[in-house]
Amino acid sequence: MRVDPGLWRAVFERDRGICRYCGVDLLNSFSAYWSATVDHVHAVAAGGADTLENLVLSCPACNGMLCRSEALLSVEERRAFVAARRDAERNGYEEWVAELRGNFS
Ligand SMILES: [Zn+2]
Numbered sequence: 775m776r777v778d779p780g781l782w783r784a785v786f787e788r789d790r791g792i793c794r795y796c797g798v799d800l801l802n803s804f805s806a807y808w809s810a811t812v813d814h815v816h817a818v819a820a821g822g823a824d825t826l827e828n829l830v831l832s833c834p835a836c837n838g839m840l841c842r843s844e845a846l847l848s849v850e851e852r853r854a855f856v857a858a859r860r861d862a863e864r865n866g867y868e869e870w871v872a873e874l875r876g877n878f879s
Contacts, residue, residue, distance in 0.1 A: 777812055777824050785812045789831035794849055795840075795856040798833045811837045815852065817844040 777785075791801035791810075800810040813832040816822030830849055832840070836856045846852045 777829065781824060781826065781829065782812055784826055785829045785831050786810065788826065792831065793833040793836055794830040795832055795836035795853045796860065800831065800833060806833070809834045813837050813840060813852070815849055816847060820844050 786800075791807070792799055793810075795813075798806070800806045811832050811834055812829045813836070814822045814824075815828050815830060818824070822828050839856055839859045840846070840852055843852065843855060846855055
């Protein structure tokens with residue numbers, strides 16, 4: 775959901791370019807910056823507002839994981855949900871990347 779560009783920038787600056795859920799630095803590359811999103815902690819569909827207090831900076835992966843998580847109503851609950859999903863889906867990820875990089879070197 776799009777928010778006012780001034781508000782988006784205020785969220786980005788308050789969170790210093792860091793995804794509030796996984797901690798990735800969205801200023802690490804232009805691609806990361808370009809893909810940055812803001813997440814409504816209380817979903818708009820559930821009455822959440824476009825306010826600085828209800829918005830947090832999020833990378834697209836975390837925002838995507840949270841797209842059907844209207845029941846998680848705090849940053850802490852949402853961060854824990856993302857951490858659990860990432861742990862579950864990381865299964866073998868580091869080894870797979872190492873194998874790919876090895877094959878491409
Ligand atoms: Zn993230």
